[in-house]
Amino acid sequence: MSNNDPQGLYKALGVQPSATAEEIKSAYRKLAKETHPDASQTASSEKFYKISAAYEILNDPLRRAEYDSSAFQASAHEAKTRVIDPICCSRCGQVAAQPRYVVFFRVYSFIVMTTRRPVQGIFCASCAKKEGLKSSVITLFAGWWGAPWGPIYSIGSILNNGFGGKHERSADEGMVWYNALAFLSRGNLQLSYALAMQSRKALDKEIARHAAELVSQLEKAGADPRQGKLRNPWVTSMLYGTGHLLMAFALPGALALGIFANTQGSGASASYGGSRLYSSPPSKQYQSSVQNAIPKPNVPTCTDVPYNGQLLGPNRLSSTAGHSLEIRNGSSGNAIIKVRAELSGAVVAAFFVRSNQTGQITGIPDGRYTVQYAFGDALDVSCRRFVHLNSAGQFPGAETLQTEQTATQIITQVLSYTLYAVPAGNVTPQIISAQDFERQ
Ligand SMILES: [Zn+2]
Known part of the structure; x- marks a missing residue:
């Protein structure tokens, strides 16, 4: 494993640690196709699992940042027994004393x-x-x-x-301390001293303690305290x-x-989120369900049509916090939306959005979800499902919803989807069967 790929995640995807987000994405897609257990007999689920796990970290900019900066760990003992390379800038390749x-x-x-x-x-x-x-x-x-x-x-x-980009103080301090040890190992005591002086104020108590020890050792060894402060290049x-x-x-x-x-x-x-435009699938009728679901003249239907965003049946939403999902139903049919947990398929919430209107729910807990929808006309007497499903679909991929906490804010996400009546979206959703939609 190279120094900047400590757990071999980049290697698993066959890319360099300097790869762009797009390069990582396309490498993953290619490998996932080859190694998916359904793909061929030579595919292996172990390999598929490994590249999926690597992708999950490297595709998330903040988790990738954490992984990349975790590579730089050294102890004062190591600095005295081997030569450590200082950290270089990933762009110009030059040694960056305060990266x-x-x-x-x-x-x-x-x-x-x-x-x-x-x-x-x-x-x-x-x-x-x-x-x-x-x-x-x-x-x-x-x-x-x-x-x-x-x-x-x-x-x-x-x-x-x-304002300097997104960066973590603890990661920056970890790298400055690593450099203090690297310069110590290379005999550049004055620079090591100046970096150790900075590291004494690190949030990480261990780093601060070791840095204070190194400062006093280097002062005894002749480092000049008057040159102990580096200009802040940032x-x-x-x-x-x-x-x-x-x-x-x-x-x-x-x-x-x-x-x-x-x-x-x-x-x-505050909220942030992505907005996507999806076409609804061509209004293909489900032959199998048509036979037993054609509304007979005397099938009772729901008399009290739900409002937009009204929850249908039991749900697992939080009443105090959580993420939001907004559906703009641009089609001429009423829609039922189901949010399912990605792994178990359990319904987290089902709700109603009237034709040409918008419905929203909030309180979705952190997790990974798939979102399904179905179009229909009249609801049955339970007011929870359509008498007859015209079509059903699922948005491609799963969405990760993760609450972010900063010092002053709790940030949740808003997912926003638009359903259009004509197949004009940028992404074609997957058509699913009525059974898959109705599954509990
Ligand atoms: Zn540079």
Whole structure:
């Protein structure tokens, strides 16, 4: 295993640790197809499991950041017995005495599709400033043109990029301490001393304690305390910050500002999420169910049609917190939506959305889910299912919902899907059988 791939996750996917998010995604798709247990006799479920586990970490920018920066661990004892290489910038390749692991975001939009692509790695301060600017300029040109998430993501990402990108203090401190030991092992005592001085203030108590010990050892060995402070290369100029603020706010104009104010003004909790446009499947009739489900003249139907977002039957939603799911039903039929736990298939919630209207539920706990929908006309007398299902489908892939907690906010996600009557979506949902939809 190489030093920057401690558990071999990149190797499992056959990519370099410097691979972009897109390279990781396409490598995974290719390997998943080859190794999926259903694919062929030579496929192995063990291999499939391994690449899926690797992808789950590397596809999440923050988990990938944690994995990448966990590679740099050394002890003071090691520094005295072997030579340790200091950490290099992943962009320019030069030794970075005070590196950071940073995630920048680039936003790309096209009408209703908005994606936010992470660009991440270990940066020296000067490469980080260049990458932050580049990602923001790309977002400025490519990010705005999608409704409604384009402007929201663009502003958030440009501000993130302008203020140094997403980075974890504990990861940065871990790398500075690693470098203090690396320079110690190479005999550069003055630089090791200056980095150890910084590490004394680390959040990690172990690092702080070892750093304080190293500082006093190096002072005895002749390190000069007057040269114990390094210039902080991460300070950015006024111009840099102002440039990003201009990109985020001045150019997009009042419209974007209005949307931003609406979404950011909600006090201690905020939401973000993705918006996707899906076509509903061609309105193919289910032959098997037609035979026994054609409404006979005297089949009783539901008289009290549910409202938009009304829950049908028991659910596992939280009444106090959780993520939201919004369905815009652009079709001419009423829809029932089911949220299922990905692994067990258990129904977490089922709810109703009237034709050409929008329904929303909240309180979905953290987890991975698949979302199914069915179109129909009249509900049966239980008011929980259609007398006759016209068609049913499932959105491709599973959605991961994860609550993020920062010092001041609890951030939950809003998933937003649009169902269109005509097959015009960017992604074709999978058609499922009536039995699969009705399964409990
Ligand atoms: Zn660099």
